[in-house]
Structures are given as structure tokens and as C-alpha cells.
Amino acid sequence: MFDAPPDTNFMGPWVPRNVTWMEMACYFSGALLISALTTWWILKRGGRIGLDEPDSRRKLHERAIPRLGGAPIFLATGLACLVAGYIGGLGWSRWLPVAICNALIFSVGFADDLKALGAKVKLIGQIGTAMILYSLGVSIDMLSNPFGEGSIALGWWGVPLTLMWLISIPNIVNLIDGMDGLAGGFGLFLCLTLAFLGHLGQQPDVVVVSLAMAGALAGFLIFNLPPAKIFLGDGGAYLIGFFIASVSLFTANKGSVIGALLVVVIALGVPILDTLFAIIRRGMRGVSIFNADAEHIHHRLILLGYSKGRALAAMYSVCLVLSLVGLSILATKGVALPVAGSFLFLLALGAARYLGYVRSWKNFRAQINDVLERRRQREFFRAYGRVLDFEVERCADLDSFSTILSHGLQRMGLSARAQGGTSPEVLRINNTMQCVIHHPKDDNDAGEWHLRLDVLIPVLERCLEKWNALPDCIEKPASSPPPKATA
Incomplete structure (x- = not known):
């Protein structure tokens, strides 16, 4: 059972009550059941909205799959x-x-799942939501050492942080x-971590809401695993991330919030490392x-x-650890902090080498030079x-442009017809x-080559807009749509 001291909430005084293990099990299992049933209903009754179509490049699923999984989790x-x-x-x-x-x-x-909004619109929505939450009093105003004495008042720095x-x-x-199952599984582990933090902080409401989200994710994962x-x-990814970020601010008093944030950051080690690799790579x-x-x-x-199952199990294991x-x-x-820091540093280096982001530490400079040369080639393609x-x-007229194209x-080292020593690449234009x-x-x-050839898509789209046809020199695929790649 959990018992917490009185606190103050957004609407006035809050007097907590004890929460039994049976009640917590009911919240978890109830959310799991509602999520599973709602997901099943969407799959049975879902129409043609919110479908994620395969593209033979990154999206290698064999058929269109609904991406409305955030709805049952939210409900x-x-x-x-x-x-x-x-x-x-x-x-x-x-x-x-x-x-x-x-x-x-x-x-x-x-x-955005129903109709693409664009990255800028989504970012504006994220910033606006975060500012609303800050204005309602959920913020990081002071950082104190969770392992000892001392604290720092952030002042206006609390806003950007x-x-x-x-x-x-x-x-x-x-x-x-x-x-399949990756973000949902990570969210499940992190929600259970938040529930444990709420237990340590004697905050039964944090425990309950975290277990409710964990149950909802567990019900969704029944249909999301490979x-x-x-x-x-x-919708689902933003909900999971914002839930973790906002609830983590509740898992400790304002002065010691850094302890909860530190735990969440370490638990998010794999996604953060993946994001870091992506930022550097791109x-x-x-x-x-x-x-x-x-x-x-x-x-x-x-x-x-x-296999997908083994890869998922490996990443789940690392997230749990x-x-x-x-x-x-x-x-x-804080006694374990130096050991944990060393472990995370070695994990990042080992992952970079094992996963092939770094082919060889000995020839690392040559790999960097190769990447920069590819960047110059890509910039040439963009300019042309x-x-x-x-x-x-x-x-x-279209004939004149066909000659120029x-x-x-040829200047770009490409050809519109098959030749010896070439490989074909299918480009989608206007999704039609x-x-x-x-x-x-x-x-x-x-x-x-995807990155280089994608610069031609806007050009061919402009041709369709102006002449309602593609240049005669462009080869059309023998069948449409092209054969789907398999994982």
C-alpha cells in the first residue's frame, strides 16, 4: 500500500488516500482490456482512413496497415x-x-495520421502544447542535488529547459x-519505471496513472508485435512521449525533480542513442x-x-537493463553514477562499432572522408x-524539356533506359x-541512391502540373505498382 503526505493541486488542496495492490492491478488490467477491445474494433471496422501504405523502400510491410493505434491507448x-x-x-x-x-x-x-500536416505544423503544435503546460504550472523551476545537499534556482532558464x-x-x-512493437514496448517499460518512481516518492496517483498507461500499451501490443x-x-508516439515527459515532472517535488529526470533519461538510453546516431549521420x-x-x-x-523478433527482444532487454x-x-x-556513466559511454562506442556505423576505428578518418565525398555528390544532384x-x-513544350532532361x-551519370552496368530505381510521383x-x-x-534520385521527383511533378504528362524519354515501369520488397 502507498500513503503520501498532503499536497496542493491545480484546483485546490489534495488529500491522497491509500491504494491497495488489488486496485492497482484492476487499473492496469482494466486499461489493458479496454485498449485491446478498442484496437480489435478498429481492425474489424476500420475503413480506408489512416492507412500506412508500403513504399518498397523503408515501409516493407506487404499491405496497407492502419496507423490509428494511438486512439485505443488514449481512450x-x-x-x-x-x-x-x-x-x-x-x-x-x-x-x-x-x-x-x-x-x-x-x-x-x-x-497527422489522418492527413499529413507537415513537420512545421506538427512542431508548432508541440511547442504550443508544451507552453500551455508550462503556463499551467507544470515546469522545472529548481534543480537540487537528489543525492545530497544544495539546489539551483533556474529562473527564466526553467522555460527553455x-x-x-x-x-x-x-x-x-x-x-x-x-x-513492430518497438516504441510501444519501450513506452511500457518506461511507464513501469515511472510507477516505481511514484512508489519511491510515496505518490499513489503517479503510480496509478503510470500503470493505467502501461496497461493500455500492453493491450495495444497484443496487435502490434511482429x-x-x-x-x-x-498520435500514439506523441502521446507516449509526452505522457512520459509530463508525468516524470510529477514523480518528485519541484526541488528534486532532477532525480526523476535522470532516471528517465537513462531508461531512454537506446532511443536517445538512436537519435544521436541519426542526427550525426544526417x-x-x-x-x-x-x-x-x-x-x-x-x-x-x-x-x-x-529476425524481427530477436531484434525486438534484444532492444527490450537493453531497455530493461x-x-x-x-x-x-x-x-x-548517486554512488552508482560513475559506474553507470562509464557503462553508457562504453555502450555507445560498442554499439557504433557493432552496428556498423563505424566500420573500423583504425580507418575512421577514411570513412569520414568517404561520407563527405558522398555529401558533395548529393549536393551536386540537388543543385542540378x-x-x-x-x-x-x-x-x-514537353518535347523541348525532354531533350534537356x-x-x-547524362550529366548526373544517370540514364532513362537500361544500359550495361546500371540498376533500375522506381520513383513515385504524386503517389499516383x-x-x-x-x-x-x-x-x-x-x-x-534514394537520396540522390529523390531530387528528380519535384521536377517530374512540375511536368505533370504544366503538361499533364511525363517526358517521352522517361521509362514507365512494366507493372504498377512495383513489386513489394520483403524484410
Whole structure:
């Protein structure tokens, strides 16, 4: 049983009550049941909205799969928390700011699942939601040493620190949501970690809401484990990340919130490491950090010969170990911090080498030079793509542009027809038409050629807008849609 001292909430005084183990089991299992039944209903009754279509590049599932998994998680967690507040007497009112903002961030992601909003619109929604939560009093105002004496008043620095925390965690969770069961499983482990932090802090309401979310995720995972029948979507990923970020601010008093944040950061070690690798990788390649690719940790594990199930089990195991490491730091009052820091540093180096991000430490400089050379080639393709885009405007008819495009493809080392020593690449145009461009067979991987050839898509889209046709020099695929790749 848990018993906590009186506290103050958003709407007035809050007097907690004891919560039995049986009640906590009921909240967890109730959320699990509601989530599982709602997910089953979506799969049975779902129509043609919110479908994630395969693209033969990154999305290798064989059929369109709904990405509305955030809805049952949101519904199950909300109902469980309402029951805990009204019937269980846990004082729902102090959670009102968190509930409102979690609903807002879920709405932003869910709207994107139904119809793409664009990265800028979603970022504005995330910033706005985080600012609303900060204005309602959920913030990081003071950091004190959770392992000893002393504290630091953040002043106005509390604003960017709180916003960064509330925005980064949802995006980190969304970034790793590229494999069946991965983001949902990580969310489950992290919610159980938050429940344990609530137990240590004698906060029964934190325990209950965390177990409610954990139960909702467990019910969803029944249908999301490989092979997935439904995906989280941005709505689900944003909800999980924002829930973890906002509830972690409740797991300790304002002065010692750093202890809870430290545990969450360590438990998020795998997603944070994956995000760090992605930022470095995309930055060196000269592409946007929001540009999706197929080189995340789970992709690398599959390339190393892991099945989806084994790769998922390996990442779950690491997440569990890191959660225990974070809790051990808190439990030992910081004694284990140097050991944990060394372990995390060695884990990052070992992962970079094992997963192939670093082919050899001895030849690391040569690998960097190779990456920079590829970046220069990609910049040339981008520049020439803009030239061809301007040529569409200048040409009076499609035949004239077709001649210019043929010459441009030659300058880029490409061809519109199959030749000896070339490989075909299918480009999707406006999600309705396709064409084939042939590139040289070389040491570059498929992802590298995807990045280079994607600059031609806007050019061909402009052709369709202006002449309602593609240049005659462009080859159309023999069948449409192209054959689906398999994992």
C-alpha cells in the first residue's frame, strides 16, 4: 500500500488516500482490456482512413496497415484515470493540466495520421502544447542535488529547459517507431519505471496513472508485435512521449525533480542513442534531421541477421537493463553514477562499432572522408535538380524539356533506359504515377541512391502540373505498382 503526505493541486488542496495492490492491478488490467477491445474494433471496422501504405523502400510491410493505434491507448488511459479520480478518490483535479495537454498533443499526431500536416505544423503544435503546460504550472523551476545537499534556482532558464524536455521526448519516441512493437514496448517499460518512481516518492496517483498507461500499451501490443496488424502512428508516439515527459515532472517535488529526470533519461538510453546516431549521420550527409531513413538501430540489427523478433527482444532487454541502472542510481543516492556513466559511454562506442556505423576505428578518418565525398555528390544532384526545375518553367513544350532532361541525366551519370552496368530505381510521383531511372552499379547502397534520385521527383511533378504528362524519354515501369520488397 502507498500513503503520501498532503499536497496542493491545480484546483485546490489534495488529500491522497491509500491504494491497495488489488486496485492497482484492476487499473492496469482494466486499461489493458479496454485498449485491446478498442484496437480489435478498429481492425474489424476500420475503413480506408489512416492507412500506412508500403513504399518498397523503408515501409516493407506487404499491405496497407492502419496507423490509428494511438486512439485505443488514449481512450483506455483516459477512462482508467477518470475512474481513479472520481471513484478511486485520487484527486483527479491536480492532473487536469497534464490531461489537457496530453489530449492536445495526441490530437496533433492523430490529425497527422489522418492527413499529413507537415513537420512545421506538427512542431508548432508541440511547442504550443508544451507552453500551455508550462503556463499551467507544470515546469522545472529548481534543480537540487537528489543525492545530497544544495539546489539551483533556474529562473527564466526553467522555460527553455521545460520546453526542451516536453518537446524532445515525444520526438525521440516517434523517431524509433519504425519497427513492430518497438516504441510501444519501450513506452511500457518506461511507464513501469515511472510507477516505481511514484512508489519511491510515496505518490499513489503517479503510480496509478503510470500503470493505467502501461496497461493500455500492453493491450495495444497484443496487435502490434511482429507481424503488426496496427501501427502507433504519430498520435500514439506523441502521446507516449509526452505522457512520459509530463508525468516524470510529477514523480518528485519541484526541488528534486532532477532525480526523476535522470532516471528517465537513462531508461531512454537506446532511443536517445538512436537519435544521436541519426542526427550525426544526417548532419554529415547534408540532409535534414527529419529526413527518414532505414539506418536506425533496429534496421541495423536486421541487416546483421537478426529476425524481427530477436531484434525486438534484444532492444527490450537493453531497455530493461538501463531502466534498472537508472533506478539503482537513485536508490544508491548517486554512488552508482560513475559506474553507470562509464557503462553508457562504453555502450555507445560498442554499439557504433557493432552496428556498423563505424566500420573500423583504425580507418575512421577514411570513412569520414568517404561520407563527405558522398555529401558533395548529393549536393551536386540537388543543385542540378534545381536547374532542371527552372528549365520546366522556361521550356515552351514537353518535347523541348525532354531533350534537356536527357542531357541532364547524362550529366548526373544517370540514364532513362537500361544500359550495361546500371540498376533500375522506381520513383513515385504524386503517389499516383511511377517512372524508372537507371543509375550505375557501384559501392553506394540503395539508401544513398534514394537520396540522390529523390531530387528528380519535384521536377517530374512540375511536368505533370504544366503538361499533364511525363517526358517521352522517361521509362514507365512494366507493372504498377512495383513489386513489394520483403524484410
